[in-house]
Amino acid sequence: MPVASSTLPPRPLGFTGRSAELDRLLPRLAPAPNGDTAALPLLISAVTGMGGIGKTALAVEAAHQARAKGWFPGGTLFVDLRGYDDNPVTADQAVLALLDALGVRDADLPERTERQYDAYRTLLTARHERMLLILDNASDPSQYLPLLPGTDQHRVLITSRDSPNALPIRIIDLEALVPDESVALVTCALHDADERDERPSRELDSLRELTALCGHLPLALQIAAAMLRQRRHRSISSLVAEIKEAEDPTIVLDNGSPGTDLYGRSLVLRPVLETSYRRLPPAQARLLRLLSLAPGSETTTEAVTALADLGTEAASLSLLENLAATHLVAPVQSGEGSASVLRWQLHDLVRAFAVSVVARDQGLRKEGETARERVLTFYYRWADAADDRLRWLPGAVEPERFTGRKEALEWLDGERAGLVAAVLWAREERFTDTAVRLAGCLAQYLDWRRYFDDLITTMRAAREATHRAGNVLGESMAWNNLGIALRKVGRRDEAIDAHTCDRDLCQAAKDRPGEADAWNNLGNAFLEADRVEEAINALTRARDLHQVTGNRQGEADAWNNLGSALKKADRTEEAIKGHTRARDLYRVTQDRHGEAVAWNNLGCALPNEEWEEAIEACSRALEIFQEFEDWYETGQTLHNLALAHEEAARTAEARAHHLRAADAFTRANAPDQAAQSRADAENLE
Structure with missing residues (x-):
């Protein structure tokens, strides 16, 4: 044998x-x-x-x-x-x-x-x-x-x-380790060398940050663990700081590498990446370099096509699939059905390596800047068209590409990470103008989807860039949208300051339409802060200015918000008149979504004894909000309907509407409101 x-x-x-x-x-x-x-x-x-x-x-x-x-x-x-x-x-x-x-x-x-x-x-x-x-x-x-x-x-x-x-x-x-596995790998490596090493438990947050900087790549984690074993009397946070200060983490890790692993192979990162890069055909190597410069951590095939100037998505897809076979780029599929989006992702360390390759060569740097300009122009063109579709009213010019709101929202959803990252390029003079315009195109969408952190991030970048460039109108736009986002997340005083800055800039520039919008949003911020009389004064100024400039859409917004302020001041009859006037103006401009907001507010303004009329008004609003798939306003309206049914002593109907509101708020990415609606339903049992 x-x-x-x-x-x-x-x-x-x-x-x-x-x-x-x-x-x-x-x-x-x-x-x-x-x-x-x-x-x-x-x-x-x-x-x-x-x-x-x-x-x-x-x-x-x-x-x-x-x-x-x-x-x-x-x-x-x-x-x-x-x-x-x-x-x-x-x-x-x-x-x-x-x-x-x-x-x-x-x-x-x-x-x-x-x-x-x-x-x-x-x-x-x-x-x-x-x-x-x-x-x-x-x-x-x-x-x-x-x-x-x-x-x-x-x-x-x-x-x-x-x-x-x-x-x-x-x-x-194989993909990168999950964070907990990365932490366990480094912890085990340190304890194998010295079971008394308390750094992993003492500096758990720093350890998690270190593993993230290593991209949860086992080789990088092994190197980092070996460096920590060598630096027995130094903290994990010191290595984290050293890596963060470097433009390319692979350089720090390789410089501290102690030698070889169990199989006699060198514990070095950069040669591993360089070998894989050198083996690529020229077209794939170029695409890898350009992908490392793309905004955001994931890039759609369409955006890659623009970035690399490849002409057709089919050509991009073929090249990307070949590159994915080398595992230097990974496909990421998200969504289902018509909303499904295929994106392409570089590992963080591969991205850092490729960026450093570009940085070392003047010709590659020039190629990269041109590619970034292409993808930024691409993002602005289609974000502008999508924004036009979201704001479109009957009778206006049809936007290009997007035939309906749903299609525009799906595109924006699919490209959101790249769009937001591209706005941050406003800090670079070459890209400032286009990036700031892109920020303006995203404001309505980010507010609609309730991505308020992204809205704050993009508007701060736009505000800083426009102030630096002396672009007064652009800066006022940024202050306005920043104020809206701050108000929506409950930062009321900051919102008031933002809208005040917007108003002052518009007054200095003699921009009366902009000033009217600023007064309107300032009034909303005052109302959120329970400064009711100041809100009424501001909204009255907004209404009057919109009337002078002939902006019926803006006038409708001001009347609607003024009605809410008057309701809070217990001036019920005036509030009802305000919402009714807003509803009628929205009908004139054929703004169905605005009409729904007015119907909902009118239902809330009606006295308790007029619960039948309130239910009718809110039901009209609900129908339109559902048509628009505006789940947050749907939730708000269902909540108001529940209250009206409670007033009518219809407990079963009220409970059902609270539960429907919870579902709508969940779809709208509003978990706190969803939880409150479920609690309201339980309290009726």
């Missing part, structure tokens, strides 16, 4: 996580039940992923677990093909190492290469005890195809940075 052969490396120290991947991989290595070879899974499995993701560690761990279960009594053979080194191991070289492990050497070794392969396959065919062959770090099928056994008795496990999509191989793609 042949002796079991094994060249399996030691089990990886501190192996952490990957339970889901092991659950997928181990059944591929298990023997067939009852010896039924027809039930065996595919002969070959591959663990793929970017350099440093932990492919070898997973393969070796799986092999050790399989060996412990007795699945491979014939042994395990491991060959490092060094596929991404300058001189990768060829199949002809590898077969010699495999024959040596199988006991064929010296005088027994055939001289001719083809005879060596014959001897190798004959030995494997004759060996009835199952064996596992691990072909590690392969970069090309030519390295491992000649080494495959000529029998289905044995199993083969390949690791590679490139996905062998053209071959019948079961592929397990």
Whole structure:
């Protein structure tokens, strides 16, 4: 009986996580039940992923677990093909190492290469005890195809940075570790060296930040852990600060790298990334560089097409898919049906590496700036069209591209992260004008979707840029939208200050339409702060200015808000007249959404004893809000309907409306209001 052969490396120290991947991989290595070879899974499995993701560690761990279960009594053979080194191991070289492990050497070794392969396959065919062959770090099928056994008795496990999509191989793609697994990896590495090391528990927040800076990439985490072991008397936060101060984290990590890992490989990041980058065809290398400059962490195929000037999405998609096969970019699918969006994401360390490649070359820097200008222009063009669609009223010019609100909102939803990130380019003089205009196009959308943090971020960037450039009208726009966002998140005093700045700038520029809008929003902010008389005065000024300038839409807004202020001042009859006047003006301008707001406010303004009229008014509003899929206003209206039914002693109807309101608020990303509505429903039981 042949002796079991094994060249399996030691089990990886501190192996952490990957339970889901092991659950997928181990059944591929298990023997067939009852010896039924027809039930065996595919002969070959591959663990793929970017350099440093932990492919070898997973393969070796799986092999050790399989060996412990007795699945491979014939042994395990491991060959490092060094596929991404300058001189990768060829199949002809590898077969010699495999024959040596199988006991064929010296005088027994055939001289001719083809005879060596014959001897190798004959030995494997004759060996009835199952064996596992691990072909590690392969970069090309030519390295491992000649080494495959000529029998289905044995199993083969390949690791590679490139996905062998053209071959019948079961592929397990590795992604970065989840945050808790990253923390566990570093903690285990420190405790293995010294169980008394209290830094992980003492500086848990800093440890989490460190793992995030490492992109949860196992190789980077191992390097960081080794650096912390070397710096036994220094804090984790000191390493975090050092990495954050560097433009490229890979430089800090590589400079502090202590040497090699358990498998004799250098613990360095940048050479791993450089090797993968150098292997790319020119078109893929260019796309990787440009993707690193894109705004946001994920970029849609359409935006990539504009960024790289590739002409068609089909051309972009083909190039992106080829690049994804190298695991330097990853596809991210989100949404369902018509709202499904395919985005492309770079690992943080790959992005940092590619940015540094661009920064070191003047020609690449110029190419990158031109690409950024293209994608910013692309974002502005379609955000402007989408904004026009959201604001569109019958009789106005039809916006390009988007045939309805739903289509415009879906596009904005899909591109939101990139759009918001692109506005931040306003800090750079070359991009200031377009980025500020883009910010203005996003205000209505971000307010509608209740993305108030994004609205505050974009408007602060726009305000700073326009102030720096002396763009008074642009600055007033930014103050106005910033004030709206601050009011919506309850920061009332800051909102009042913002709208006051907006008003003062408009007055100085003699921009009377802008001043009217500023008075209107200032009045709303005063009302939120319970400064009712100041609110009434401000909203009256807004109404009068809109009347003078002939802006019926603005006048309707002012009447509507004035009605709410009058209601709060217990001037009920005047409030009802204000909302009725607003409703009629909205009808004249054919603004159905505005009409719904007026109907809802009118229902709230009516006295309690007029609950039937209130229910009728709010029901009219509800119908329109649902038509617009405005779930926040739908929730508000359902809440008002519930109150009207409570006034009419219709408890069951009131409870049902509170529960419907909770559902609407949930859809509107308003969890606090949803919780309150559910509580209101429970209180009626």
